Each structure stands twice: as structure tokens, then as C-alpha cells.
Amino acid sequence: MPGSAATGSASPIVATLKESAVAALVAAVLAVPLLGLQTVQEPGGLTLHTRWTWVGIAVGAVFLGRLLLNVAIAAISQRRAARQQRSATSLGQAVNRYAVSLTAAALLFAVALPFLPFTDRYVLDVSILVLTYIMLGWGLNIVVGLAGLLDLGYVAFYAVGAYSYALFAQNFDLGFWACLPLAGMLAAMFGLLLGFPVLRLRGDYLAIVTLGFGEMIRIILINWQSLTNGSNGITGIPRPTFFGLPFAASAPADTTTFHQFFDISFSPLQRIIFLYYVILVLALITNAFTLRIRRLPVGRAWEALREDETACRSLGINPTNTKLTAFSIGAMFAGFAGSFFATRQGFISPESFVFLESAIILAIVVLGGLGSQIGVVIAAIVLIGGPEIVRQLEEFRMLAFGGLMVLIMIWRPRGLLSYREPTIRLRPRDRRAAVASDAATKALP
Amino acid sequence: MTVLAVRGVHTFYGNIEALKGVDLEVAAGEIVTLIGANGAGKSTLLMTICGQPAATRGQIVFDGDDITRQPTHEIVARGIAQSPEGRRIFPRMSVLENLMMGATTAPSQHFADDLDRVFTLFPILKERRQQRGGTLSGGEQQMLAIGRALMSRPRLLLLDEPSLGLAPMVVKQIFQTIREINRMEGVTIFLVEQNAYHALRLAHRGYVLVNGRVTMTGGGRDLLANAEIRAAYLEGGH
Numbered sequence: 001m002p003g004s005a006a007t008g009s010a011s012p013i014v015a016t017l018k019e020s021a022v023a024a025l026v027a028a029v030l031a032v033p034l035l036g037l038q039t040v041q042e043p044g045g046l047t048l049h050t051r052w053t054w055v056g057i058a059v060g061a062v063f064l065g066r067l068l069l070n071v072a073i074a075a076i077s078q079r080r081a082a083r084q085q086r087s088a089t090s091l092g093q094a095v096n097r098y099a100v101s102l103t104a105a106a107l108l109f110a111v112a113l114p115f116l117p118f119t120d121r122y123v124l125d126v127s128i129l130v131l132t133y134i135m136l137g138w139g140l141n142i143v144v145g146l147a148g149l150l151d152l153g154y155v156a157f158y159a160v161g162a163y164s165y166a167l168f169a170q171n172f173d174l175g176f177w178a179c180l181p182l183a184g185m186l187a188a189m190f191g192l193l194l195g196f197p198v199l200r201l202r203g204d205y206l207a208i209v210t211l212g213f214g215e216m217i218r219i220i221l222i223n224w225q226s227l228t229n230g231s232n233g234i235t236g237i238p239r240p241t242f243f244g245l246p247f248a249a250s251a252p253a254d255t256t257t258f259h260q261f262f263d264i265s266f267s268p269l270q271r272i273i274f275l276y277y278v279i280l281v282l283a284l285i286t287n288a289f290t291l292r293i294r295r296l297p298v299g300r301a302w303e304a305l306r307e308d309e310t311a312c313r314s315l316g317i318n319p320t321n322t323k324l325t326a327f328s329i330g331a332m333f334a335g336f337a338g339s340f341f342a343t344r345q346g347f348i349s350p351e352s353f354v355f356l357e358s359a360i361i362l363a364i365v366v367l368g369g370l371g372s373q374i375g376v377v378i379a380a381i382v383l384i385g386g387p388e389i390v391r392q393l394e395e396f397r398m399l400a401f402g403g404l405m406v407l408i409m410i411w412r413p414r415g416l417l418s419y420r421e422p423t424i425r426l427r428p429r430d431r432r433a434a435v436a437s438d439a440a441t442k443a444l445p
Numbered sequence: 446m447t448v449l450a451v452r453g454v455h456t457f458y459g460n461i462e463a464l465k466g467v468d469l470e471v472a473a474g475e476i477v478t479l480i481g482a483n484g485a486g487k488s489t490l491l492m493t494i495c496g497q498p499a500a501t502r503g504q505i506v507f508d509g510d511d512i513t514r515q516p517t518h519e520i521v522a523r524g525i526a527q528s529p530e531g532r533r534i535f536p537r538m539s540v541l542e543n544l545m546m547g548a549t550t551a552p553s554q555h556f557a558d559d560l561d562r563v564f565t566l567f568p569i570l571k572e573r574r575q576q577r578g579g580t581l582s583g584g585e586q587q588m589l590a591i592g593r594a595l596m597s598r599p600r601l602l603l604l605d606e607p608s609l610g611l612a613p614m615v616v617k618q619i620f621q622t623i624r625e626i627n628r629m630e631g632v633t634i635f636l637v638e639q640n641a642y643h644a645l646r647l648a649h650r651g652y653v654l655v656n657g658r659v660t661m662t663g664g665g666r667d668l669l670a671n672a673e674i675r676a677a678y679l680e681g682g683h
Binding site: 297300301303304307308310311312313314315316317318319 | 518521526529537547593
């Protein structure tokens, strides 16, 4: 073991040298037949030539390589030991300490983004996509991060939201703003529907059933031809209007378009910018709701349920109601996001709601650090924006992306921001003292 | 007046009969202890009183009402609080949040008073109220578990092995506080313990549970003086 050589108390240098020598010996044994001997075709038949320099180079390279590797590992493990006390927690605490200014800066940036000089159609499209996933991540965070219910079928509620907007808009001629609450309510009802059968399940078993539920919804969407048009999907979903004003170059008679009303020249970007602000507001509503409900008894009950269900029961919490509210409220936000997705795309089909989507949303929540709101934002930017940034790598894109995820999980096994801030505190001064005493307790062996 | 009456209760885990007809009573204002060896069914009895698992046969009466087959959260809402075995505090929530969770069934206008009461009983919790539960020491966690149970303003407090895994000094302190809770607050206490010496010294009355049956009952001091009890539960230990 390289680690044991580095930490050996007697004399780490001798141990390292010894280990490198062993590696060199193994290399020599392998190199003699593989590199040292060469058969050469000569007029008299095959003759055996020797290439001892090659063997020497190989053995030398292995010895030096092993030595350097050991030194590097020793250095890294020393630094890690020194930093162990302030790992994931301290990053989270640091972020939390500057939470207010960070959040304000991020918010300002998000609001100003459409008008920044480098912003073009592509940047806006990616930003809308990232914001959609941030909203989904915040919604799923209620179910997984707060209530601790592992939901692998979250995309089902996203699909319910998208299809309910598409169908309401096409069949009843309802606008986006009328459909949005309806889509949310329908998704919440499906959340309840899923909630009931899985109440008794925990952990892995719950995950399997939710996974099945997600697939069920997708397969129903494919097979219910008469309603959903099957795998062909629904086309011509109405675009959102600016409170009745459509975004179009020229409007049909007796309607005013957005640019006519405000007396500005038409640009196709106007609709995109509007969509951007819609999803920004929807996402912020999700966040504000979560932050608020965490301070209310029901939000605290979700968190307590995640920590210890038995203890919750013994405190008089009705786990049935608590779980059902978590499921349905989480689903409601997916429904909102789904109906935004439908109006943005103008076309939906069951293909947009495959298991991979659930997996990505869950990855955002887990990578961000379960229960952390800012973590979700960072993870969504990394996971959704990341593949866009490394797009020039072409076919190696997913490889690079996968490697990045593995690295993050090695570096921060509990998520990017795993520190959970208490939802209540008495006075700001007390908090600093509490953090200090917290650190002091942890510093003790 | 009888607060809690357990009559002929049988409890099963699958096919295993953990309680084989237990009878006991707890009167208002009393501290009653149930002692017994590992696996005698002590914790099972406490959990059965809370309805999880529910008794297969027999009857549990609290304040004159049959609560045998009620769901746990309704039983708790009637005024029974439990500090469970192994404490089971919420490790990632702060001390204050843990206490707030305890107040789930209590009317909210009493919250500030109840919090003061718990902080008076356990001053260390006040100091540590912003700290996460999981970072407390074992003794502090036990205090938090008892404090959390008290936040629901119970008339009957069930304590499951509060001395488990604690240093003798801390055990002494915890038992002192239990006595205080009983005297000052008038809370009836049903205490399950392996630490028979401390439990019997504290309790007004005691029951001995062996293999799911109550084999002996009497005043705390009488049981403490009993030769059989001394041989089975006290010799060598203390």
C-alpha cells in the first residue's frame, strides 16, 4: 500500500525506497522477456538480439514513477489530514456566511443577464434550460432533501404538468396563466396518488416504486393515443403571451402584439427574454416557498421525518399526512415547471420524460448537497451548463462530464454544500458563539 | 387515581411472543419503574403502550380511555410522551429545533414557558441551543431526548433506559432531574431500566419483567432489599 509506506512511523523514506525497488524488480522481470529479447529475421533464420538499454529505461522509469507517486500521495494525505476538520462543512459554512451577499449578487446577475453584452440567443436558451432544472431541483429537494423520500420518478409530475397545459390549452382554449395553477394542482393530485401506496415504504423500496410510477406515466402517455397522440406528441402548443399580448412579427387583425403595444421594433429575442423571466420568477417562487415552509411546523416535521421516522411518531406527528404533503407539494412544483416546458417548446412528446430526466434532477439535488438550496443552483449550472461548456470536446463530451461527476463525488461525498443551516436562531451574536462552540466540539478527538 | 393500566397485554413480533400477558398500573404522580434483563420485553412494553407494535391481546387504558389499537400520533396527543431507547434525537437539527419538534402536539401559546422549563431543568441545553443535536455528548443527548418529550406537556412520561451508555456521574445527574420533574412538575413517570439500583432507589414502586411476564412487584426500596433481586440484578454490578 502506498499509504502505509507514507505513514510508516519508522522511516518513511526507506519504506518508500524499498517499495519503489520492489516495483522496479517486478518491472525488470516483465521487461526482460518483453523488451529485452527481440527476435530478428536474418538470412540464416531467426536470431535473438538483446536490448538491455530498453530494459534499463523501463526499470528506471518504473522506479522513479513509483517513488514520485508515493511522495505525491504522502503530500496529499498529509494535507488532507490537516484539512479534514474543515472539509465539506466548512465550504458550506463559508457559503452560508456570505449567503446574503452571494444570493444578492447571483440574483442581480440573473435579472440583468438578458441585457448583458455577451448575451445572445444561445446563452439565453441555455440559461432557460438551467433555470428549469434549478426549479425542478428545488421542487425535488422538498421531497428528497427535506422529507428524505427518495423519488426516482419525479419526471412523471413534470410530464403531468406539461401534458395538462398542452391539453387544456388545445381543448379548452385556456391561456398559459390560467393553465399554470391547473397543471400544478393536477400534478399535486398525482403526487397524492403516488403517495398513498408508498407510505409504508422506505429507502430502496420506495425508490423502486417511484421509478415504476415514472415509467407508468410515460407508457400511459405513449399508449393513450386518443388523448395524448401517443409517441407523436402534441404539436402547436400555444406560446405564452405577455398578459394577452402575443409575441409575433405581425398579429392577425384586431390583436395588438407585444412590440406594437410598447411601440418598439419587433425582435424574436423578446419572446425568449420573456420566457427567461417567467422561469426565473417561477423558480424564485419555488425557492421562497421552500425557505418559508422550512420554518413552519410542517417543514420541520418533514426534516424530522427524514432524520428519524420512529422518533417522529413518538412525538405525535402523523407520518401519513406529513409524507403526503411532501409528495404533493414537490409534485406541484414539477407541474408548474412542466407547463412552462410545454409552452417554451411548443411541442411535447413522451420522449422528453424518460427516466434519465429523473436521474438528472436527482443528481442535481444529491450533488448540491441534500437540502441545500444554493447547492441546487450550483449543481444545476454544473450539470446542465457543464455539458454545454465542454461541447467542443464533441464525442468525449459525456466522458468528460462523467469524469467531472466522479471527481465531485470523491471530493465532496456529501454534496457540494452539505452544511445544513438551522432554520431558527435567536440572535445573530448567539450564532457566532454557537458556530465557534460547534467547531470546538468537533476539534476534540 | 390510575393514569395507566396495562391488562393482560400480549405482543408479538411475527411469531415471537415478546410480552406474555403483562399486567401493571401506574397511578397519578408516581414514579414506577420496570426492571429486567436484556430481552425481557421492557422496551417492547413501552412501544406497545405507544401503539407500535399494537398489542395482539389485552387492553391498555390511559386516563380511563382504551388506547390499545389507536395510532401512535393519537396516543401521544392524549398526553403520553416517550423518551425512546437510544435517545433518537434528530442529529442534523439544532437543539432548539429538536425541542420545537417535541412541542408538536402542545398548544403553541405555552411554547416559551415550556422552553424555559426545559432550560431550567437542563441548563446545558440552553447553552447549546443552536448546536446540532448530533454534536452533543451522550449525556446531553439524553437530556435533549427527555427535554423534547417534556415539551409536549405530557401527563405521563415514558423513559426508556435513560442511563444507557452514560458515565456514572451523568447517570446520577439524570436520575436527579427525573425526580425533580416528578416532584416539581407533577408528571407521572414510567421508567424502564436495566440499571436496577438507581431505578429502584428513585421509584415509588417497581415491577420486575422476566421473559415477557411480570414476576415481582413492590415498593422501590422493598425490591431493592429483596434477596432475589439483589442476586439477579444488583450483585457485582454496583
